[in-house]
Amino acid sequence: MARGRRKRLWARPSSPKSQAPGSDAQAAEAARVLAIRMICGGKHPEIEAQAIQERWDVSRTALAVLRAERPKAPAVQVRSPELVTGRLLEAACMLTAKAQGVEELFDEPTLDAATRRFRGGIGLQELLLEAAWANGYPGRNFRDSRAVLRFAFRPELEAGFSTIDIGGILSNVANKFLLDGFFSVERTWRNICAVRNVSDFKTVTSYRLIGTDQYEQVAPGGELKHGTLGNETYTNKAHVSRPAVYRRGADEVTVQAIVGRTLLKLDDGYGGVRMEWTDRDFLIAADDLILGGQKTLPKRGDQILETKDGKTLVYEVLAPGDEPEWRWSDPHRRLLRIHAKLPSWGWCPARASTPTAARSCSPQPSPGPSYLQA
Numbered sequence: 001m002a003r004g005r006r007k008r009l010w011a012r013p014s015s016p017k018s019q020a021p022g023s024d025a026q027a028a029e030a031a032r033v034l035a036i037r038m039i040c041g042g043k044h045p046e047i048e049a050q051a052i053q054e055r056w057d058v059s060r061t062a063l064a065v066l067r068a069e070r071p072k073a074p075a076v077q078v079r080s081p082e083l084v085t086g087r088l089l090e091a092a093c094m095l096t097a098k099a100q101g102v103e104e105l106f107d108e109p110t111l112d113a114a115t116r117r118f119r120g121g122i123g124l125q126e127l128l129l130e131a132a133w134a135n136g137y138p139g140r141n142f143r144d145s146r147a148v149l150r151f152a153f154r155p156e157l158e159a160g161f162s163t164i165d166i167g168g169i170l171s172n173v174a175n176k177f178l179l180d181g182f183f184s185v186e187r188t189w190r191n192i193c194a195v196r197n198v199s200d201f202k203t204v205t206s207y208r209l210i211g212t213d214q215y216e217q218v219a220p221g222g223e224l225k226h227g228t229l230g231n232e233t234y235t236n237k238a239h240v241s242r243p244a245v246y247r248r249g250a251d252e253v254t255v256q257a258i259v260g261r262t263l264l265k266l267d268d269g270y271g272g273v274r275m276e277w278t279d280r281d282f283l284i285a286a287d288d289l290i291l292g293g294q295k296t297l298p299k300r301g302d303q304i305l306e307t308k309d310g311k312t313l314v315y316e317v318l319a320p321g322d323e324p325e326w327r328w329s330d331p332h333r334r335l336l337r338i339h340a341k342l343p344s345w346g347w348c349p350a351r352a353s354t355p356t357a358a359r360s361c362s363p364q365p366s367p368g369p370s371y372l373q374a
Contacts, residue, residue, distance in 0.1 A: 036061050044068055084134045086164045088114055089127060090331075093173045096121035100180060105331060128152045131166040153265075172331040179331075198236075206234040244282060245305040251291040258283035259306070262339065266321040276320050280306075280340045283329055289336065298326040298338045315340035 035058050040048040044065055051061045091106045091114040102111065118126070125142050132139075132151035142148055152166045198204050210230050218224065244257040260281040268274040282304055289296055302317040319325050319339040329337040 032058070039065055084117075084130050084164070086169055088117070089122070089130055089164065089166075090169045090172055092118045092122040093127065093169065094176065097173070097177070099173075099176055105176075127169075128166065131164045131169070134164045168327065172328075176331040204236045206236065208232045208234065241283075242306070244284075246284070246289060246291070247303040247305065248291050248296075248299065253288070253290055255284050255288045257304075257306075260337075262337070264320060264323055266323070278319065278339045279342050280304075280315050282306075282315075282338045282340060284336050284338060286334055286336050298336060300325045304338070304340050313342060315342050 032055075033052055036048060036051045036056070039058065039061050040051075047061065047064050047068060050056070051064070056064075087106065087110055091102070091110050094102045094105065095111070095114055096118070106114075122130075128148055129137075129142060129152075132148045135151045137148060137151035139147060152164075196206075208231060210232055216225055241256040241258045243254055246253050246255055260283065262278045262281050264276050264278065265273050266276055286297075287295070289298070298317050300317055304315045304317065306313045306315065317325050317338055318341040320341075323339065326336055326338045329335040
C-alpha cells in the first residue's frame with residue numbers, strides 16, 4: 001500500500017433483525033385504524049368503534065357506511081282486516097244505536113274492532129251484506145237482494161266459511177233495547193204495592209183490612225154511631241217458572257224453568273224453507289245448570305224431566321233439522337233457551353213421578369200433542 005493513502009471506513013446498513021419486533025404490525029394496524037376513521041368521517045361512531053374492535057378491513061367498513069347512508073323507504077303499516085263474527089256485528093249495532101252499558105256486554109278488543117271497521121256506524125244493508133259475505137255470499141253489492149237475504153238468514157254450507165246468525169244478532173239488539181225501555185219507565189207501583197214470594201204455583205189468597213171509620217157528627221140525642229170493619233180478598237198465582245230436573249247420565253239438578261216453544265225456519269231439502277214448532281223450550285238460568293259440581297252447558301241427548309198432573313214427562317234435548325240444541329235468550333248471556341223433544345216413550349205414570357223412579361219406568365204411549373201444548 002502506498003504511503004500517505006488514507007483508509008475509508010464505511011458503515012454497514014443495519015439488517016432487518018436489528019429493528020424492534022412488531023413494528024410493521026403496529027404500523028399496519030395504525031394505518032387500518034386511520035383508514036376506518038377517514039371512511040366514517042365522524043358520522044358513524046358506532047360503525048367506527050365496531051370496525052376497530054372487530055378488526056374489519058377497509059372494504060367491509062366502506063360497505064357498512066354505504067348501507068347506513070342509503071336512503072330508507074318510509075314505513076308502511078298494514079292492518080289486517082278483523083275477522084267478522086256475530087259478536088263483532090252485534091257490537092257494531094249496539095254502538096250505532098248508542099245503547100247504554102255496551103262496555104258491560106262486550107270486551108274491549110271487540111269494541112275497538114267494531115269502531116275501527118265501521119266508522120260512523122253500520123247500516124241495515126251493510127249489516128246484511130257483512131253477514132252474507134261471512135256465510136259465503138260471492139256478490140259485492142246489494143243489487144241481488146234475494147241472494148243477500150238468503151245467505152244472511154240461511155247460510156249455505158260451503159267449506160271455508162263460518163256461519164253468522166243474523167236473526168240472533170237482531171233479536172239480541174232488540175231485546176237489549178226492550179229491556180232498557182222497561183227499566184226506563186218510572187215504576188211508581190212500588191210506592192203503593194208490595195212484593196211477596198210464593199213457595200209454589202198454587203193460587204195465593206191475600207186479604208186487606210177495610211172499614212168505615214171516619215168521624216161523623218154526633219146526633220142530637222147523643223147516639224154514637226159505630227164504624228164497621230171488613231176485608232177485601234185478592235188472589236194471585238205465579239206463572240213465571242216451574243221446577244224441572246235436568247239430567248245427564250247419573251248427574252241431575254233441579255232448576256226453575258220457564259216453559260215455551262219456538263217457531264223455527266228449516267230447510268225443506270228442495271231449496272225452500274218450512275216452518276216447524278219445537279215440542280218444548282225450557283228457559284233456564286245459566287248459573288243454575290250445575291252438574292257434578294261444575295257449571296256446564298246443554299248437550300244433545302240430555303234429559304229434562306217435567307212433572308205435570310201426576311205425570312213425569314221425560315224430554316230429550318234435541319232440535320229439529322240442523323238447528324242448535326240451545327241458544328242464548330238474552331243479550332247478557334244469562335238465560336239459556338233449551339230446545340227439547342218428547343220421544344214416544346217420554347212419559348211415566350204417577351207412580352214414577354220422582355226422578356229416580358222415572359229412570360226405570362217402562363215405555364208408554366205418548367199423551368199426544370194437545371197435552372204438550374198445555
